[in-house]
Amino acid sequence: MEKLMHLVLLVSLSELCVAENITVVYGMEGETISISCAYSPKENKWREKSWCKHVNKTECQHVVSAHRFWLQFLKKWNGNTSIADNIHTGVLTVTMKRLQKQDAGLYQCKTDFLGEARTLKKVKVEVLGAGVMETQAPEEPRALHSISSLPKDHFNAFICIITVILVAKFLTAVLIFTVASRQRSRATREGSQNLNQHQHLPLTVQENR
The missing domain is CATH 1.10.287 (Helix Hairpins)
Structure with a gap:
């Protein structure tokens, strides 16, 4: 029965992924995952980059913002979540350590400039309990997902x-x-x-x- 439930969950997430183009990231409790959000440096170099968690369909609660471009080599932390922005390569990296069940949910990478917000990509984080998947070292990132505002939608679909x-x-x-x-x-x-x-x-x- 438990395997059937996991199978149904996989089908549901796959259908959601096709319908809304949401990247699904799996992680075990206690481990670390890394998510890379790629963007066009020419369009978004000077924009503020941030990571937020959806509390409903329209509201996304702020989690952490990246340092401005002059401190882009430094990570900025909020709890177990860090973010770093490399404006030279156009990659925003979000790292979530010591995953817990409450970390699961729908997130998004976004940019802000003069009150105008743009979504780079939506990411659904699923936190699995012990024994569901093979474990790795706690501090070793399980998944590195390249997320881009550039045309990779067709590949994901x-x-x-x-x-x-x-x-x-x-x-x-x-x-x-x-x-x-x-x-x-x-x-x-x-x-x-x-x-x-x-x-x-x-x-x-x-x-x-």
Whole structure:
């Protein structure tokens, strides 16, 4: 039952990914994940970069902002979350250490300039309990996701579609196997009943004599 629930969760997340172009990041409790948000340096070099968590569909609660360009080589921390902005390569790096269940949710990388906010990418963080996936060293990042405002949407959508197709094929195979097993079991029971009837038939004839 637990494996089936995980499978249903994977299908749901894949469908969400295709529909809204949301990158899904998995992490184990207690480990570290890193997320890289790429952007165009020409368009966003002087903009303030930040990481926020959605509390509803329209409101995104601020978590941490990157240092301005003159301190871009330094990380800025808020709790277990750090952010660093490399304006030369156009990469905003968010690191979440010692993951906990409450860290799960929908986040986004965004830029702000003169009151105008732009979303670079939305990221759904899933925190899994111990034993669900193979563990790594706590401080070793499990996933480094390249997130860009540049045209990578088609690639992400393609990966999501492939995932949905593979999961659908797996579910179909499981369903076929289950139906075949039930039919085989039913045939075995019917064969046993027929055999019992043939075994009792001679006894009935002898009684009539």
